[in-house]
Amino acid sequence: MIDVNSTKKTNLMWVEKYRPTNLNSISSHEHIISTIQRLIDEDCFPHLLFYGPPGTGKTSTIIACAHQMYQKNYGTMVLELNASDDRGISVVREDIKNFASTKNIFTNQFKLIILDEADSMTNDAQTALRRVIEQFTKNVRFCLICNNINNIIQAIQSRCTKFRFAPLDNKFIKERIEYIIKQENLKVEEDGINAVVRLASGDMRKAINILQSVSMTTTQISEEVVYRCTGNPDLKDIEEITQILLKDDFEFAYQHIQNFIIQKGISLLDILREIHFYCLSIDFPQKSMIYILMKLADIETRITKGCSDKIQLSSLVACFQQARELATNEEMNLENN
Numbered sequence: 001m002i003d004v005n006s007t008k009k010t011n012l013m014w015v016e017k018y019r020p021t022n023l024n025s026i027s028s029h030e031h032i033i034s035t036i037q038r039l040i041d042e043d044c045f046p047h048l049l050f051y052g053p054p055g056t057g058k059t060s061t062i063i064a065c066a067h068q069m070y071q072k073n074y075g076t077m078v079l080e081l082n083a084s085d086d087r088g089i090s091v092v093r094e095d096i097k098n099f100a101s102t103k104n105i106f107t108n109q110f111k112l113i114i115l116d117e118a119d120s121m122t123n124d125a126q127t128a129l130r131r132v133i134e135q136f137t138k139n140v141r142f143c144l145i146c147n148n149i150n151n152i153i154q155a156i157q158s159r160c161t162k163f164r165f166a167p168l169d170n171k172f173i174k175e176r177i178e179y180i181i182k183q184e185n186l187k188v189e190e191d192g193i194n195a196v197v198r199l200a201s202g203d204m205r206k207a208i209n210i211l212q213s214v215s216m217t218t219t220q221i222s223e224e225v226v227y228r229c230t231g232n233p234d235l236k237d238i239e240e241i242t243q244i245l246l247k248d249d250f251e252f253a254y255q256h257i258q259n260f261i262i263q264k265g266i267s268l269l270d271i272l273r274e275i276h277f278y279c280l281s282i283d284f285p286q287k288s289m290i291y292i293l294m295k296l297a298d299i300e301t302r303i304t305k306g307c308s309d310k311i312q313l314s315s316l317v318a319c320f321q322q323a324r325e326l327a328t329n330e331e332m333n334l335e336n337n
């Protein structure tokens with residue numbers, strides 16, 4: 001059992017320190033947790049397939065579940081394999097088959113094989129697994145975990161009960177962050193907590209990691225500190241940039257954003273994402289808004305593919321210039337009608 005106070009000065013990552021140890025301490029996913037709890041209680045545990053975005057509690061849930069089922073026998077009854085292990089067909093033929101084919105003579109319980117990050121298993125390995133899953137159902141249950149369910153072959157999907165772990169609601173992330181703040185005796189302003197929650201976008205791991213890294217740089221955590229430490233643009237700066245894009249000419253807007261990028265060391269991609277959020281909250285003629293959103297998506301794709309930042313910045317400014325023209329035309333049309 002981890003003593004919170006004694007570990008405070010160690011460099012233990014908070015994501016591990018605060019990993020839920022039992023099913024009750026998993027935030028959100030009430031429906032999934034209660035279903036799994038019922039399956040355990042009624043002793044009709046199926047093969048499971050957990051999928052969903054990172055940091056939503058998939059690994060934590062199955063580990064908490066396994067600890068609850070096996071307690072001190074965890075070590076002998078559970079086989080955990082993740083992306084750091086070999087994921088080829090030989091693992092299915094040897095490690096998995098060996099573990100699955102043997103029965104613990106001291107208990108009637110089935111064993112559990114956790115295949116974490118199963119979407120990185122080769123297709124051959126997944127195909128080989130189909131038969132193993134069926135053949136050893138008496139001895140063993142499988143829990144496959146992945147981010148992208150499309151990378152799991154249909155035959156495996158149909159053998160498992162699927163649970164989707166959706167991005168966590170901000171309410172649950174906030175609750176957990178407030179709990180950690182209390183345990184760690186941190187001083188965090190309300191807007192600082194909101195900034196952490198907002199930047200996490202449904203990923204609890206990201207929220208906890210941001211909190212830990214920010215707490216290492218300062219004792220008084222505010223919204224501004226959170227944005228600065230994570231290399232994200234401040235909301236006020238984004239508001240100003242968007243207003244310039246909407247009102248000023250091409251030359252001025254381009255220079256302003258370029259200077260901002262150089263002075264604050266913030267990436268164009270982060271600026272673009274924040275502008276996208278900000279745009280969703282402003283009142284703008286529909287046609288222009290649709291145009292802007294489509295263009296922002298294109299620019300994001302091009303930046304992530306490694307295209308030139310300067311050209312993409314000019315495309316961003318141009319997109320707003322064009323959207324303004326569309327808005328003016330729309331207004332004129334309305335007046336004429």
Ligand SMILES: Nc1ncnc2c1ncn2[C@@H]1O[C@H](COP(=O)(O)OP(=O)(O)OP(=O)(O)O)[C@@H](O)[C@H]1O
Pocket residue numbers: 014015016018019020025026027028029052053054055056057058059060061146147165168176204205208
């Ligand atoms: N629902 C949750 N309740 C409480 N803590 C959570 C939850 N989800 C994630 N966490 C925190 O985030 C950390 C990472 O969670 P976990 O490893 O379960 O995510 P995951 O869904 O398996 O992500 P990945 O797909 O990247 O493997 C945990 O150690 C825990 O601290």
Ligand SMILES: [Mg+2]
Pocket residue numbers: 058059060116117145
């Ligand atoms: Mg995981």
